[in-house]
Amino acid sequence: xxxxxxxxxxxxxxxxxxxxxxxxxxxxxxxxxxxxxxxxxxxxxxxxxxxxxxxxxxxxxxxxxxxxxxxxxxxxxxxxxxxxxxxxxxxxxxxxxxxxxxxxxxxxxxxxxxxxxxxxxxxxxxxxxxxxxxxxxxxxxxxxxxxxxxxxxxxxxxxxxxxxxxxxxxxxxxxxxxxxxxxxxxxxxxxxxxxxxxxxxxxxxxxxxxxxxxxxxxxxxxxxxxxxxxxxxxxxxxxxxxxxxxxxxxxxxxxxxxxxxxxxxxxxxxxxxxxxxxxxxxxxxxxxxxxxxxxxxxxxxxxxxxxxxxxxxxxxxxxxxxxxxxxxxxxxxxxx
Numbered sequence: 001x002x003x004x005x006x007x008x009x010x011x012x013x014x015x016x017x018x019x020x021x022x023x024x025x026x027x028x029x030x031x032x033x034x035x036x037x038x039x040x041x042x043x044x045x046x047x048x049x050x051x052x053x054x055x056x057x058x059x060x061x062x063x064x065x066x067x068x069x070x071x072x073x074x075x076x077x078x079x080x081x082x083x084x085x086x087x088x089x090x091x092x093x094x095x096x097x098x099x100x101x102x103x104x105x106x107x108x109x110x111x112x113x114x115x116x117x118x119x120x121x122x123x124x125x126x127x128x129x130x131x132x133x134x135x136x137x138x139x140x141x142x143x144x145x146x147x148x149x150x151x152x153x154x155x156x157x158x159x160x161x162x163x164x165x166x167x168x169x170x171x172x173x174x175x176x177x178x179x180x181x182x183x184x185x186x187x188x189x190x191x192x193x194x195x196x197x198x199x200x201x202x203x204x205x206x207x208x209x210x211x212x213x214x215x216x217x218x219x220x221x222x223x224x225x226x227x228x229x230x231x232x233x234x235x236x237x238x239x240x241x242x243x244x245x246x247x248x249x250x251x252x253x254x255x256x257x258x259x260x261x262x263x264x265x266x267x268x269x270x271x272x273x274x275x276x277x278x279x280x281x282x283x284x285x286x287x288x289x290x291x292x293x294x295x296x297x298x299x300x301x302x303x304x305x306x307x308x309x310x311x312x313x314x315x316x317x318x319x320x321x322x323x324x325x326x327x328x329x330x331x332x333x334x335x336x
Contacts, residue, residue, distance in 0.1 A: 040068035040284070043082035043091035046151070046194050047075060050214030051082075051095050051272075053301040054121065058093070058274075061298050067287045077193065078154030080104060086275060087114065093288070097124055097155035097212065098271040098319035099162075099248040116278040116324035118285060119292055119315035119331075121299075122214060125254055126159060126268040129209045129220060131201060132228040136208065139167050139232050142187050145207035146174065148200055151193030159270065160210040161189075166240035198223045208232070212270065214301060216258045224259050231259075235266035248319055271319045282326030289315075289330040 042059045045051025055073035062071040074091060076082055079100035085091035087104075096104075101115060130136045136145070149171075150156030164171050164187055174190040192200055197209040198219055211217060223229060235251045242249050252269030256262075274292070276285060292299065296310045316323070316331050323331070 038069045040071040040092045041090070042071065042073045043076050043085040043094040044073045045076055045078050045082070045095070046154075048219030049194050049211075049217055050122070050301055051078060054299065055095055057299045057301065061291055061295055062288065065291055065295065067284065067291060076153065077151045078156065080155065080158065081153035083115070083275070084153075086277060092276065092280065093118065094275045095121065096273055096275055097159065098273055098321065099245065100155040100158050101273060101275060101321055102246065102248070103158055114278055115275055115321070116280075116327070117318040117321045118274040118276055118288055118324060118327050120271045120317045120319070121274045121292070121310055121315070122272050123252060124155070124212045124270045124272045125215050125252055126156075126163070126234055126270070127209075127211045127213070127217065127220060127254070128232040128234055128267070129201065129211065130207065130230050130232060131204075132230045134207060134230070136232070139234060139237065140169075142208055143169055143185050144187075146188040146190060146205070148192035148197035148206045148209040149189045150191065150210060150212075152191050154193060155270070156210050156212045157191060159212055159268070162241055162245050163234060163237050163268065166237040166244065194219055202227055215254055221259055224262065229259070229262065231262060231265045231267070233266050234268045238268060241268070271317065273318055273321060275321075276324055278324060280324065282324070285324045285326035286330045289327050293334065
């Protein structure tokens with residue numbers, strides 16, 4: 001049975017952070033130049049999304065608190081790209097969906113020991129976005145339509161086909177010789193990321209857009225103000241998706257008020273993890289955990305409504321991906 005996360009029942013995030021952090025850890029102390037690496041890179045995501053915003057805040061904090069001499073965030077296609085950056089040594093840390101991390105390990109034949117988690121940094125919410133005037137009211141209404149399913153390299157491009165399959169529909173790539181007529185059980189899919197997908201939705205060249213990110217996502221907020229949007233309830237697809245692909249998928253609520261004029265809607269949630277290589281220096285990992293806990297308030301994207309997670313209790317819930325040994329030791333020290 002999928003976990004049920006009702007964001008309305010959660011305390012405001014900043015309040016929860018203050019309560020959860022009180023007495024756990026003193027503020028992160030500064031490091032001497034000899035204590036930190038010269039450069040740390042955090043693989044993020046697309047402009048306008050939570051991945052890049054969080055990665056940028058983390059990089060700034062790593063540098064500000066002396067964990068790294070210099071730190072920067074990378075603009076990428078998303079989870080799968082980030083994992084590739086990590087495994088090839090082009091990034092020190094990467095943010096990625098839990099299902100994407102597991103899939104990458106399997107696809108690349110990578111030993112799980114080569115990827116390690118620093119912590120679960122927040123919950124991703126799968127948005128299935130349509131125009132309010134589209135007439136599409138549920139997921140089955142996407143049959144015979146054209147849908148943007150995420151940029152190649154994004155976690156969305158992995159999760160969306162799984163949801164389509166769980167619904168008993170099929171996906172046909174745009175430009176395929178197969179014809180898709182309204183009412184067929186096939187969806188025409190096109191690989192567009194957040195910003196290009198929203199532009200296509202505004203221009204009506206696609207009927208829906210899938211996006212996995214925080215709530216609210218700034219680019220979706222702006223498009224909603226421009227043309228008026230609606231979200232489809234995806235929660236009925238969770239049992240079949242979990243059966244086929246694993247227990248990465250939870251039932252979560254996008255609260256009313258997250259986007260102007262859009263009522264609350266249940267959807268699919270996937271843990272977003274901060275990852276590193278298992279051979280990353282343990283001192284860097286420990287200091288990063290200390291930063292995540294003691295300075296969490298600095299890492300909350302400005303647009304956040306408080307429905308994500310960044311607390312000592314949830315950081316350790318890494319969806320089965322093992323923690324880096326230094327991270328595990330740091331959390332044990334905090335929790336006793």
